[in-house]
Amino acid sequence: MKKLLLVYVFLIGVFLIYVYNYHLQASRIRTVNQEEQTLQGKIEETYVMVTFLSGIDYWKNCLKGFEDAAQALNVSVEYRGATQYDVNEQVTVLEQVIAKKPAGIAISAIDPNKLTGTINKAVEQGIPVVLFDSDALSSKAFSFLGTNNYNAGVTAAHKMAELLGKKGKVAVITLPNQLNHQQRTKGFIETIDKEYPEMEVVTVKDGKGDALASKQAALELLKQYPELSGIFVTEANGGVGVGEAVASFATAKKVKIISFDTDKRTLDMVKQGMIEATLAQGTWNMGYWSLQFLFHLHHRLTPSLPSGYPLLPAYMDTGITVVTKENVDSFYAK
């Protein structure tokens, strides 16, 4: 009897150990498989976002996208940037980032040429680099993710036509020497010319990227063209100035304003009806897909071209959303 019981103990014990081991092993196999097949990095794998004027609201949503992707991919991120609008400072920051050999760098270039050398240095050291928001065309970075500025101008033209019932004279206030602003202006003018025969772009003025200069330019416009119905301002500081000019200038009917970006002052003016609409860039997309691209480069998940260059999309248009009184509340930075 005693022996029989010992045998029972032994058998039950062996059986339970067997079951336990089986499950342990099964879960190990699953874990190994997942590491091989899935889009999962390591938490010590660090990707860095580099900006300029690093404290402004504009980058918050880019960083949110970058962080969301990092969480999904189980990796870490760092945020760095030049605090000033200073290309030398951004070069220094980028040098510091490179020295730490991160898993990848997403950078918005303050200057299309002056960062090229440092960006190429990173790529040559095997660090994946993508550009977002603001490109450095001649660099060796693998991809660019940002707004298609011509299309943004097209979107502004359609919205302006909608606001004015497809009729009337309009003007543009822009930064005539900066490529992205030239493209916004071109998309706007070509769309009005082609698709809205009863509308006309009467002039393009320089707002110098400054609220005061843009206010002045708008006041001149309003005097010169008393029949003006709308103004498209291609950047946010100017939009605020133009909003003030129109508010201070007595006209029979309010001149409609379309501005750009979603800083707090612009959104406030949309809320108050001083600006009819503003164009929000796809900043979350810029950050999210930048990290996805960097992760794919770091883990060599894309096939390579015969040159050894990874097959990655050359460009991603991160999209534009029209912000009006109806949806303005959800665009305030959180």
Place this chain on the structure above:
Amino acid sequence: MKKLLLVYVFLIGVFLIYVYNYHLQASRIRTVNQEEQTLQGKIEETYVMVTFLSGIDYWKNCLKGFEDAAQALNVSVEYRGATQYDVNEQVTVLEQVIAKKPAGIAISAIDPNKLTGTINKAVEQGIPVVLFDSDALSSKAFSFLGTNNYNAGVTAAHKMAELLGKKGKVAVITLPNQLNHQQRTKGFIETIDKEYPEMEVVTVKDGKGDALASKQAALELLKQYPELSGIFVTEANGGVGVGEAVASFATAKKVKIISFDTDKRTLDMVKQGMIEATLAQGTWNMGYWSLQFLFHLHHRLTPSLPSGYPLLPAYMDTGITVVTKENVDSFYAK
């Protein structure tokens, strides 16, 4: 003694069951966490790729990208398509796919307008749809992934300039009524005009997308412009015809040809030196990122706009690679 042994059996049993349960639970927790945080679907989650002329080589690499993404994301894919170049057949196939309520559909539209109704029906039923390779601009699909045809023309112009030492007269043979071919032609001509003062585009001819008609057009060109140095053909059938024309026509020096796409005949001609270069589209990217976008839509991994519309990039330029004798071997369909 007997009782004591029973107690032992009981205690050992309870202990082992406890250990076993603990591990089982730990692995369950891990699985749940992974489902929440990581980019992992379920194997019964099926995404469908829909094409036309579904048997041609061109789609193989698109499907490879689609399958690679499915493996990384742990989901399933299906390949469907109209066997003919027939819009009604593609509508029927799409209807059948929609009826099975897949997790997402990536479709290359044979016609920019006639599929719009059916695509919109899928979107309205809550099935994510993206377009790749060939767009349906006015549809409710969430994104388009494909070649930037204007930029492809720009690339062709730079390659032509390189082949000709930035000097000489060139011509284009194209499909003048099809938008993507118009864009390729425009990018080519504008780049030659702007950036290569010693080059000239003397004429643009209709090759009708056909080898014989393109051969005829090329022969006419060669007679009319005896000093011609290069021809850019915007599609593959034409490229083959032009290659034959140039080979059959005795000239002092060989007229250089740049063609489009990478079907077998074109690659063979590149290998033989009858065609100097051809442009490969980023087909793997189209498939891979289409599935990524659909997965993100299905799992609602992107933030939504106030309209409820998911924040997804509007457009992805899947890139162009120049294929020459040096790298042609790696472009044959596997």
